[in-house]
Amino acid sequence: MLVAQGVRREVPREAPVDEVVRGLTAFGHALYTAGAKPSANTVISPLSVAYALAMARAGAAGTTASELDRVLGFPPAGPHAAFNALTRQIVTVDGVPPRPDRRATRDAQDSEQDPPVVGIANGLFAQRGLPVKQKFLRTLASQYGAGVRTVDFQEDAAGAINAWVDEQTAGRVEKLFERLDPLTRLVMANAVYLKADWLHPFAEDPPEQDAAFTRADGSTVRTKLMRLKADLRYASGPGWQAVELPYAGSDLAMWVLVPERGSSPVDLLTPAALGRAAAGLKVTNVGLSLPGWDFATDLDLRAPLRTVGLNALFDGADFSGIADDLVLDQVVHRANITVDEWGTEAAAVTGMAFIVSARPSPAAEVRADHPFAFAIMHGPTSAPLFVGHVADPAATA
Template identity: 60%
Template sequence: MLTAEGVSREAAPSDAPVPQVVQGMTAFGHALHAKIAEPGENTVISPLSIAYAYGLARAGAAGETGARIDQVFGFPGQGPHTSFNSLTADIITVDGVPPKPDRGERDASDGEPADPIVGIANGLFAQHGLPVKQGFLKTAKSQYDAGVHAVDFAGDATKTIDKWVTEQTAGRINKLFDSLDPDTKLVLANAVYLKADWEKPFTAEPAQKAPFTLADGSRKTVELMKQSGNFRYAKGSGWQAVELPYAKSDLAMWVLVPDAGGAPGDLLKAETLQQVGSNLADTRVGVFLPRWDFGTDLDLLPPMSALGLGAGGDFSGISDGLTLKQAVHRADITVDEHGTEAAAVTGLAFPVSAAPEAETTVRADHPFAFAIVHKKTGAPLFMGQVADPAKK
């Protein structure tokens, strides 16, 4: 694996602008969700995974491209890199490949909740021989703990990348791209994995069959898990929310329920989530929650284009000529009476852009002059003319 020589992961600085990055990431998550979510369709995305991927790309983005990334994600002017380093240190529970859990049936009396597993990984996969710049390698290693895997995009690169994805998501997601452009020279990837048990599992009372009203007003019968207890609860104009904490961690799920007929996606706005967090208070609550198990596969480029950040751009800070050609995101989640397992991957693929079309032409097909000069001083080392290049 290629990394910057003598560089290791840095300790996260205490003054990293984490709140600004989190605020921007949250606003981005809602904006993306609003672009892709269809009424009546399940949706899951990981703003964290997408932001990590574009944050790492930001380390090699030049000029206007970097400014556009900052605008879409709300990144601070000095770059998000130390903040992502700090977030990783605060969030992860495993350093390296997460263990693959036993996904068999669990008994209601399965004892103490398990320790949570949270992993965040960043991967770089570059064509053999692609010259990756040292400044980018330094940031990738020191802030994202990422080095470059040399691969052959005309050969087994896809298998190598998919193996990495499978390992980093504990087998929940097994591929990144459906297919890669044959001109790809670099893939930048992020993976996020979570496995956490509820602090209070939904196992004391049996689930009950109940109607679930769909977006079109029709109903279907589902099983609702239920429990009563002291939970942190908040309500506002047109919504209510309950916090379901995960055991042995600072993690929790906020279940955000709009009033009948309300749009659930509206509750993901940054200002609403901030209001929820500020108003949660201990309350005796009866919680009725369905199980769910689904995933979302997303071509990121169309919605990202709508948000102002599509294909193209200048990523010459990674390697000369790199431009963004493909962006994908996959996420899935399983929620049951015991807890939650979820995974997400984000991939950005970069070919080397073709040389720009010439603005004019210099055609030395008749007698011409030449000069060999020292550029700094202009001193002519050699000069002359070519009247007949075939003549010795």
């Protein structure tokens, strides 16, 4: 593994976390709007995407760097320290998250609640022999806790990357890229994993079986609605309701944001809407009916990132702070989530694959598709060893 020798992860002090979180929230909604399909289930992790882009920012320069700062709302100083501080505040496990027994069953008499598991991991995989810049390595080591694993993209680099992804997501995501170009020289990845029990599980009240769920187009599907009566933080406003479902033993909670019928739920994920919900949440005796869900979203982020204004990532990008002649080829995001009576398990990975830049367009074109001459010359003396011409390349004499 390539690392910045002697560099340990820093303990950040006075990092601009609030400013980075504001930028992350706005960026997350813009990216969600650009990538989500209103008629399809969607889950993304703005945090995972932001970590990957923040690591890329550590090696970006020129317009590429300034565009990342603008779109993600990075402050002029300390963005990497802020992500370091976020990691320290959010994660609950040191190292690889434990893989749960997903075959285990629970019943209403099971009152034991497991402590939450939250993991954030950053990984880099570089072609063997690629001269990665030392300043970049120092930032990765000190702020993201990451070194660079050396691999061979002509061999089984994808296997090594997928094994890392599988491990860091406790088996919920098995692979990152569908393919890797043989010219790939570096892959940058982030993984976020969560497993947490509800503080108030839905196990005590019997569910409503065969309930009707009305889709956006007016059609209905039959589903089971979990039911809960508890003192929960609740807020409402014109055309919306919000209820907070806390997870046991942590500062984490799920906000369920329900618009009036016919309105888009995406509108409730704007920074302004989330701010209104946060300001209005008050403890209220709430009766909640909620379906469980279990689905995944896979996104090619190239088009959504362009939509939110990150064109310089792909058009003449400058990642000279990582290594020379790198071009961003792929940006992939995979996320999944399972919600049931007992809690939530979710995982997300974001990967950025960099290839070597193509050679520049030639300054001159030579097309020998008609008779031409040749000479084999001795350079220092210009003595011709052989001379001749080609009149018919298909002939043998």
